[in-house]
Structures are given as structure tokens and as C-alpha cells.
Amino acid sequence: MRIPMSPLLLLPLLLFAAAGAIASISDGSSSAYNALQSYNFPIGILPEGAVGYDLDNSTGNFLVYFNGTCSFSLEGSYQLRYQSSISGRISTNRLSNLKGVRVKVILFWINIVEVVRNGDELEFSVGIASADFAIKNFDISPQCGCGLNCNTLGNRAEEGDLVKLKSAV
Numbered sequence: 001m002r003i004p005m006s007p008l009l010l011l012p013l014l015l016f017a018a019a020g021a022i023a024s025i026s027d028g029s030s031s032a033y034n035a036l037q038s039y040n041f042p043i044g045i046l047p048e049g050a051v052g053y054d055l056d057n058s059t060g061n062f063l064v065y066f067n068g069t070c071s072f073s074l075e076g077s078y079q080l081r082y083q084s085s086i087s088g089r090i091s092t093n094r095l096s097n098l099k100g101v102r103v104k105v106i107l108f109w110i111n112i113v114e115v116v117r118n119g120d121e122l123e124f125s126v127g128i129a130s131a132d133f134a135i136k137n138f139d140i141s142p143q144c145g146c147g148l149n150c151n152t153l154g155n156r157a158e159e160g161d162l163v164k165l166k167s168a169v
Helices: 007-021 032-038 159-168
Strands: 022-024 052-056 061-065 070-074 078-091 094-105 108-111 114-118 121-125 130-134
Touching: 032 052
Parallel strands: none
Antiparallel strands: 022 052, 052 061, 061 078, 070 078, 078 094, 094 108, 094 114, 114 121, 121 130
């Protein structure tokens, strides 16, 4: 004998399955940085300070949360800005549909829309152009405000502190 199932009885099962597909760091067992590594990316493509993330394992869609916007310079040539949340799609060796990450090129801020890992290089695309960088440059996460140049006299310092140190000498 077949018992008819009401669609209302299926709703809790569907909600439970959907909730299981979304990973979050709210339980403290994982981080956005661990998630990056599980898809073959170095942690240094995200600045320090990610406070949470959501990842739908079935689609690769993700959101990473920060306490606010984050800006810094790298190698004096590149200025980067991360919004308080960034989103996109992640798969092994590819971040696509990125939103919330910008780079300053000459006088203009341009969205980084894709990052692809090719062996020991990362290719950053702004749509019409791209640039390749050695993956070893991303072993360490930059810090908001000072990037990778935060270590002054053994302590991390803000950019304003560096100016104070220079003027005091």
C-alpha cells in the first residue's frame, strides 16, 4: 500500500538539506582562509580580518564578511580595496563572478572579476586585461591599512605611525 505524501511534509526535509549545503564559520571549526586552501588558493589573497563566510558547497557561491572596508597598498604599485563583504563563485583553481574587490590602476578603480591559479602563478582579471603574479607572493595575508609592510620595530603599525617614526628621526 502506498501512502500519499503531503508537500508540506517534504518542506522540512528540503530546508534541512539546503541548510546542510551551506557552510559557515559560526561554529568556529573553519575559516574563509581554510576554505580558500581547500580549493587550492593561498590565504594571502584575502586580507587579515575576515570575520565570517558562507559557502554553498553545491554551487560554489560564497560570501566573505569583514568588519568594514579594507584598503592597502602592495609593493607601492597596487592599491587594493575590499568591501565589507565580497562574493563570487569558487571552484578548484578558479574564483569567478567576484564582487567587492577593486584595484586602482593609474587614476581609476577597477573591479577584479576573476582569479585563476595556473601552476605556481595567479592570474588576476579585471575583464579586459589581466596580470600574473607568483603564488609565493600570497603566502601571507596583508593587513588593512598597511598591507605587508606593517612590521615596524617588531610591532604592526598603521601608516600614520610610520609617518610619525620618520618625522621623529
